[in-house]
Amino acid sequence: MFGAIYIGLSGLNAYSRGLQQVSGNVSNLNSSGFKSSNVSFTDIVGSANNGGLSLSGTSSSPGAGVELGGIQRDFTQGELRQTQRDLDLAIDGTGFLVLTRGDEVFYTRTGSFEVDKDGFIVLAGTDYKLATLDGSGRAVTLSIDASRTSLPAKTTTIKFADNLSSTATTYGLSDIKVYDAVGTAHTWQVKFDKPAAGAPGEWTVTVTDDKNVTIGTQTLKFNVGVVDPATSKLVFDDAANGLSVTLDFSSNVTSFSSGQVSTLRTSSVDGQGIGTITSVTVNAEGELELGYSNQQKQVLGAIAIADFRDPQALQERSGGLYADKGDAGRELMSSASEKVGRVVSHRLEASNVDLAKQFGDLITIQRGYQASSQIISVANDMIQQLFGIRGQG
Numbered sequence: 001m002f003g004a005i006y007i008g009l010s011g012l013n014a015y016s017r018g019l020q021q022v023s024g025n026v027s028n029l030n031s032s033g034f035k036s037s038n039v040s041f042t043d044i045v046g047s048a049n050n051g052g053l054s055l056s057g058t059s060s061s062p063g064a065g066v067e068l069g070g071i072q073r074d075f076t077q078g079e080l081r082q083t084q085r086d087l088d089l090a091i092d093g094t095g096f097l098v099l100t101r102g103d104e105v106f107y108t109r110t111g112s113f114e115v116d117k118d119g120f121i122v123l124a125g126t127d128y129k130l131a132t133l134d135g136s137g138r139a140v141t142l143s144i145d146a147s148r149t150s151l152p153a154k155t156t157t158i159k160f161a162d163n164l165s166s167t168a169t170t171y172g173l174s175d176i177k178v179y180d181a182v183g184t185a186h187t188w189q190v191k192f193d194k195p196a197a198g199a200p201g202e203w204t205v206t207v208t209d210d211k212n213v214t215i216g217t218q219t220l221k222f223n224v225g226v227v228d229p230a231t232s233k234l235v236f237d238d239a240a241n242g243l244s245v246t247l248d249f250s251s252n253v254t255s256f257s258s259g260q261v262s263t264l265r266t267s268s269v270d271g272q273g274i275g276t277i278t279s280v281t282v283n284a285e286g287e288l289e290l291g292y293s294n295q296q297k298q299v300l301g302a303i304a305i306a307d308f309r310d311p312q313a314l315q316e317r318s319g320g321l322y323a324d325k326g327d328a329g330r331e332l333m334s335s336a337s338e339k340v341g342r343v344v345s346h347r348l349e350a351s352n353v354d355l356a357k358q359f360g361d362l363i364t365i366q367r368g369y370q371a372s373s374q375i376i377s378v379a380n381d382m383i384q385q386l387f388g389i390r391g392q393g
Contacts, residue, residue, distance in 0.1 A: 003064070004379040010065030011372025014041055017068045018365045026358050033078070033090075033110040033320040034351035039361050040069035041368075066372075075311050078352035080344065086281035087113040087121065089130075090349040093341010095305035095333070096322065098139045099128040105139070106321045107306055107314065110349035115280060119145035121288070126319070132288055132301035133334055139304040142288075147300065148277050150292035152183025155245055155271030158190075161252040162263040164203070166225065169194045171262045176269060180241045183273035183294075186210065190247065192220070192264070201228075201255060205247065207236045222255040272296055286335020286343040302334040303343045 018039050028034040044065045080090050089097065089111060096107035112124040120143050121130040131139035155178035164171060172191040179185055187210040192203045201222035207215040216236040221228035232250035237243070253264065275294030283289040288300045308314065309329030314322040324330055335342040 005376050007065040008372045008375035008379065010044065010067065011375065012369060014066045014068045015365050015369040015372060022358055022361050022365060025353050026355070029351055029353045029355060031320065031351050033108060033349045034353065035073045035075055036353045038072045038074060041066050042069045073312060074352060076352050078350040080347045081350050083346055083348055085112060086279055086345055088346055088348050089113060089282060090344055090347040091305065091341050092344050095307050095340030098131040098304040098306050099123060100131055100139065100141055101128050106317065106323055108320050108322070112348065115144065119143035131304040133304045133332065137332060139332055142300055144280060144290060144300065147290055147298055150275035150294055150296045150298065152179060152181070152274045153271050154181045154243060155179050155269060157246045157248055157270050158266055159248045159268045160264060161267040162265050163258055164192060164255045164264040165258040165260065165262040166255045167257045168260050168262055171264060173266060176266055178243060178245060178269065179271040179273050180243055185273055186241060188215065205234060220249060225254050225256045227253050282343050282345040305333050305335060305340045305343065307331045307333055307340045
């Protein structure tokens with residue numbers, strides 16, 4: 001009967017610890033990236049020969065109580081919730097983001113990141129730096145400080161596309177921005193005139209700047225609606241600003257009759273002014289990407305994603321972080337690998353806690369605790385009855 005009391009006590013202890021585990025799951029219902037743990041219980045078999053609770057005198061008893069089973073984390077993905085921040089990152093898949101702090105390495109499924117004073121991408125409110133992959137596939141941190149400015153580049157080519165109506169006599173394109181070597185913008189106008197005494201398909205091309213100064217005049221020819229290869233690229237020199245720009249009509253430019261309506265347009269203009277950072281984000285390929293005020297973009301590196309053979313071996317830390325002591329079998333990959341999933345921005349992963357399941361576990365734990373306490377109560381009553389026996393005679 002004393003053994004039954006200890007067995008009941010083991011139940012009270014196990015179910016109390018189970019309640020703590022369920023409480024941890026429920027209280028983290030809204031914690032980003034939280035992974036719930038499964039509550040399980042296992043039996044204990046005692047042995048009279050090994051100091052167990054059995055009083056039967058045999059080598060083993062049918063049971064000596066219950067204990068809380070080992071904690072098993074549920075690493076299934078939670079809902080990816082949309083946010084407005086470029087550096088709210090999550091993994092759509094099974095991998096983990098890699099964070100470093102000195103020689104320490106940590107892992108997380110999701111997080112809100114920011115740029116610190118030294119230009120590193122860090123987990124908001126901490127000094128944990130987000131790692132990217134270097135050329136050797138190692139996880140390294142990088143600073144954006146060296147890339148805060150996008151250097152200017154002068155314009156060398158203006159490409160055109162679509163139709164210059166053969167029945168029109170004049171056409172113009174204005175507000176074409178070109179840049180010199182120091183990034184100063186100049187506005188050009190390109191005018192097309194059909195000379196009165198010119199040959200069929202011949203046009204005079206005149207380029208002027210925003211001060212109405214003529215940069216140059218050349219001839220563009222079409223043969224039955226197709227650009228004459230000899231005039232498909234016309235070079236205009238603006239010596240005052242150090243520019244030599246090619247007007248490229250060699251691809252997708254035609255001259256067929258369309259009344260007085262022409263659709264000729266600039267398809268691309270190279271060159272740019274100086275730019276400053278306007279955005280830091282992760283692109284669709286999982287790469288850290290900088291956006292600049294001059295509309296340019298620069299890729300700094302692929303975000304490192306860690307894959308583990310045995311994620312259950314990871315050690316949990318506060319704040320949704322995990323540490324690996326070398327038992328989890330880590331492999332580093334990029335977002336391009338289907339094995340680990342991809343990094344997505346403007347997303348935070350929600351907790352994967354199943355509230356209905358937790359409440360179900362809560363009920364069974366409560367009933368188990370009540371039953372264990374009842375065992376102790378009954379055993380105590382039986383002992384009281386034993387103490388109450390009086391000898392006869």
